[in-house]
Amino acid sequence: MPDLIRIAPSILAADLLHLQDQVQMALHCGADELHVDVMDGHFVPNLSNGPDVVKALRKGFPNAWLDVHLMLSAPEKYLETFAQAGASGLTVHAEAIESPAVLRRIRELGMEPGLSLKPATPVSAVSAFLPLAERVLLMTVEPGFGGQKLMYFCAEKARELRALGYTGRISCDGGVTFENARELAALGIDTLVMGTAFFRAEDPQAVADMVHSL
Ligand code: DX5
Ligand code: ZN
Numbered sequence: 001m002p003d004l005i006r007i008a009p010s011i012l013a014a015d016l017l018h019l020q021d022q023v024q025m026a027l028h029c030g031a032d033e034l035h036v037d038v039m040d041g042h043f044v045p046n047l048s049n050g051p052d053v054v055k056a057l058r059k060g061f062p063n064a065w066l067d068v069h070l071m072l073s074a075p076e077k078y079l080e081t082f083a084q085a086g087a088s089g090l091t092v093h094a095e096a097i098e099s100p101a102v103l104r105r106i107r108e109l110g111m112e113p114g115l116s117l118k119p120a121t122p123v124s125a126v127s128a129f130l131p132l133a134e135r136v137l138l139m140t141v142e143p144g145f146g147g148q149k150l151m152y153f154c155a156e157k158a159r160e161l162r163a164l165g166y167t168g169r170i171s172c173d174g175g176v177t178f179e180n181a182r183e184l185a186a187l188g189i190d191t192l193v194m195g196t197a198f199f200r201a202e203d204p205q206a207v208a209d210m211v212h213s214l
Pocket of ligand 2: 010035036037069173193
């Protein structure tokens with residue numbers, strides 16, 4: 001397990017008119033990865049960020065770790081597209097895939113495979129997928145929108161995963177704040193996705209520093 005807790009600013013909450021400046025600022029603050037939410041209006045009731053956004057970020061920031069979170073009903077159709085666009089990690093939803101082959105394919109394409117769980121999905125339902133997932137992304141809100149309140153019971157799945165011996169990364173996504181970051185890290189979560197709490201903060205540097213001090 002990595003030592004430092006990582007911060008992954010979610011560009012969903014960035015000022016899109018100034019995306020380049022916003023990403024530059026996030027990286028300057030020490031962002032360990034950039035979280036890019038891709039929504040299809042079907043798996044979740046919202047639309048966001050297609051592959052061209054990933055491509056533009058890759059072009060502008062060749063060394064950034066781009067953590068792409070696919071909230072899609074049929075993620076298997078787009079794996080090659082996001083690999084070509086330059087994703088570093090590709091996270092699919094357990095509720096949207098039928099077989100672990102999707103995770104295997106993500107790895108074959110040179111990306112880090114991640115598995116995301118919606119709030120209602122228990123750890124017990126995904127045990128067949130875990131050995132192939134280098135990361136588990138625990139949704140701590142219903143996926144689709146930024147700015148919601150974190151549901152603590154979702155984050156507690158991290159403790160269960162660690163108890164099962166899961167040694168990959170565990171990220172937590174939705175409603176992560178300056179105030180709750182410490183207790184999330186204590187559960188065994190090593191990567192904190194932060195949209196609103198980072199990009200809308202008065203002092204994003206202080207937020208990143210706090211996460212790195214946990
Ligand atoms: C929500 C997205 C999140 C979102 C989090 O469905 O998956 O990544 O950006 O936003 P905050 O941190 O504002 O809850
Ligand atoms: Zn996300």
